[in-house]
Amino acid sequence: SWEPLPHWDSARWCDLCEALCLQLVDIQWKLGMAVSSDTCRSLNCPYVMVMLKVADPSGQICQKSFEMTIPQFQNLHSHFKDIAAVMETV
Amino acid sequence: MATVVTAEHFSNLQLLLKAPSKDAVREVCVQSHQGPSRIFTENTAAKFNISPSQAAQLVESLHTLSRHVVFHNLTSPEQILALFPESFHSSLKNLITKILLENSATWRTEALSNQISLPQLKEMDWRVDLVTSSESVSRMAVPTCLLQLKDTRCRHDEAVSTVTMELSRESLDTMLDGLGRIRDQLSVVAGK
Numbered sequence: 001s002w003e004p005l006p007h008w009d010s011a012r013w014c015d016l017c018e019a020l021c022l023q024l025v026d027i028q029w030k031l032g033m034a035v036s037s038d039t040c041r042s043l044n045c046p047y048v049m050v051m052l053k054v055a056d057p058s059g060q061i062c063q064k065s066f067e068m069t070i071p072q073f074q075n076l077h078s079h080f081k082d083i084a085a086v087m088e089t090v
Numbered sequence: 091m092a093t094v095v096t097a098e099h100f101s102n103l104q105l106l107l108k109a110p111s112k113d114a115v116r117e118v119c120v121q122s123h124q125g126p127s128r129i130f131t132e133n134t135a136a137k138f139n140i141s142p143s144q145a146a147q148l149v150e151s152l153h154t155l156s157r158h159v160v161f162h163n164l165t166s167p168e169q170i171l172a173l174f175p176e177s178f179h180s181s182l183k184n185l186i187t188k189i190l191l192e193n194s195a196t197w198r199t200e201a202l203s204n205q206i207s208l209p210q211l212k213e214m215d216w217r218v219d220l221v222t223s224s225e226s227v228s229r230m231a232v233p234t235c236l237l238q239l240k241d242t243r244c245r246h247d248e249a250v251s252t253v254t255m256e257l258s259r260e261s262l263d264t265m266l267d268g269l270g271r272i273r274d275q276l277s278v279v280a281g282k
Contacts, residue, residue, distance in 0.1 A: 022256065023255065023257075029268050031275050031279070037205050039157070039201040040161060041163065047207070052255070054253070067207045067209065067210055068211050070276065073269075073276075077272075081266070083235050086233075087235065087259060090220050
């Protein structure tokens with residue numbers, strides 16, 4: 001299960017991440033359309049579902065799934081493009 | 091969750107004729123959509139000078155009617171007016187219809203926000219480091235990304251779950267490839 005970590009603090013977060021050493025190993029995704037629900041008969045609401053698999057140093061795999069609206073997905077995509085651009089330059 | 095509005099519900103709505111003002115009708119319609127509460131029911135009983143059980147029936151009937159309007163996305167006066175029995179008080183019918191139309195867009199937005207879903211991604215923080223050495227390699231320059239994702243169980247949930255992970259250049263490329271495919275599929279769907 002996922003344990004909540006303390007609020008982002010740069011130095012401490014680094015220590016914790018080193019201790020955890022979780023590595024992203026896989027990403028799976030699904031693009032779907034919410035058609036109907038118990039509160040709205042007609043929804044027509046697109047969403048993106050992502051599942052991330054991470055491995056600890058022992059090789060044990062954990063997975064984390066979450067959902068995003070389209071604007072949230074676009075924001076996420078933008079973040080990752082920023083990360084890639086930075087990693088190109090270091 | 092009942093969305094069928096019955097003759098008994100409309101009969102209970104006639105209790106609105108005891109309202110002290112149109113604003114009181116508006117207030118009870120809007121509050122009832124959120125669902126019953128003991129305090130709200132007691133206040134309604136006092137304000138309308140009706141019994142608590144009558145107030146509870148009125149609130150439940152308004153709740154059923156407003157949920158029905160949202161569920162079926164009734165957006166025109168004609169659609170809502172058609173729900174009422176022919177014998178229903180004409181002015182009250184028009185007032186209730188007007189109030190439902192005023193609020194239905196907001197209620198639909200709230201319903202969309204409160205759908206059941208997987209945890210919602212709330213926040214993403216990241217940092218890029220340059221690994222310069224390790225126990226096995228004395229000198230190197232390997233970029234790595236530390237990524238922290240926070241999500242909530244649903245859009246209005248305050249409890250946040252956090253996961254932190256490290257991404258190598260390869261896993262970042264895999265992530266970008268996947269996100270690019272999602273973006274391409276969204277473009278295809280949008281174009282249809």
